[in-house]
Amino acid sequence: MAIHLGGNQYGKAEVRLVRVDRGAERHAVTDLNVTTTLAGDLEATHLTGDNSGVLPTDTQKNTVYAFAREGVGEIEAFGLRLARHFVDTTPTITRARVRLEQYRWERLTVDGQPAHHSFARAAGTRTATVAYDGSTAWVVSGVADLTLLNTTGSEFHGFHRDRFTTLPETDDRILATAVSASWRHGGDPADRADAAWAESFRQAHRHLLEAFADTHSLSLQQTLHAMGERVLRHREELVEVRLALPNKHHFLVDLEPFGLDNPGEVFFAADRPYGLIEGTVLRDGAPDPGLAWW
The missing domain is CATH 3.10.270.10 (Urate Oxidase;)
Structure with a gap:
């Protein structure tokens, strides 16, 4: 009976990230839940335990935080940056998918004026999914x-x-x-x-x-x-x-x-x-x- 490895992928699920942009006039909050998923030439780790082609999920988590240090911006653009990085810098990875949830915060007002650093959670969660295969990117918001x-x-x-x-x-x-x-x-x-x-x-x-x-x-x-x-x-x-x-x-x-x-x-x-x-x-x-x- 012939047996073979089928489709597979791996990644880091639900990396919680909060970035505070501390402007002189007011602060801004970006509150994210990020999941990275990678696929490619990964037979060796499944069949023999050879991990030389595996980018650890802990590294994927660290990459999310490191990229956030440069600024997040809109979640679609942030997801594109991450997906391209994983494919373009890891030889065994041919496809990356990044899923993002953004928990939205609305600025409070005091006496009709916007507060400098106070927020309330807004209704609805903004989402984005970005996929990249080395040549083409797809974006779903x-x-x-x-x-x-x-x-x-x-x-x-x-x-x-x-x-x-x-x-x-x-x-x-x-x-x-x-x-x-x-x-x-x-x-x-x-x-x-x-x-x-x-x-x-x-x-x-x-x-x-x-x-x-x-x-x-x-x-x-x-x-x-x-x-x-x-x-x-x-x-x-x-x-x-x-x-x-x-x-x-x-x-x-x-x-x-x-x-x-x-x-x-x-x-x-x-x-x-x-x-x-x-x-x-x-x-x-x-x-x-x-x-x-x-």
Whole structure:
């Protein structure tokens, strides 16, 4: 029976990094969780324990911190710097992927003025995944744990029924979700400036929110498509949007046993089980780099 080594990769998971830029007028905080993943000619370490081609995961961690000393900037650019470094300086490594989560902090104000060094954690986590294979780089930006809610403007009816179906139809419900969205950049990201990455994120984020608010939803699937479509229509640099939308169910509480009515005002917010709606919206003709970047 023939046996061989299949696909493999390794790296350092969840390197926590906080950088404080100490400007004279105000401080700025960059709060990251960074995961590096490397692949290449690594048969020897698996088959014989020869580690001569292995860049230790501890070295990968140290590299993240050392690069941060030079400044982080936008997370997409920081990920590109790291990915290129690992491939270009380690002979056995042919592909690097860097995943970044940025925990966002908003500056506090005192008497209407921005505080010098005080912050509050902002909603939603900014994300980026960068992959580089020695010649081509792919960049995916996104946001996770962005909790949204519409108190009306959502329906769900006309669905298939079988003998196990008990869900009533509704023409007015609360629609709530915790958005995880990722969008892939087209073209060559090599020379994109920090300002371009920042503006792309701000605008994609804005269009996601506006689509959620503007869409009279007949299903969460319809809302998902509307969110992805709006981002692509307004941001030419993006070619694909992937979304995962858990349905955060809100059930109307029956107050009749207490002699009370409930005209859509008192709800029970259930945390599980929940529907999970996932989908991809693509620009026609968008190149597909495969799963190496995802």
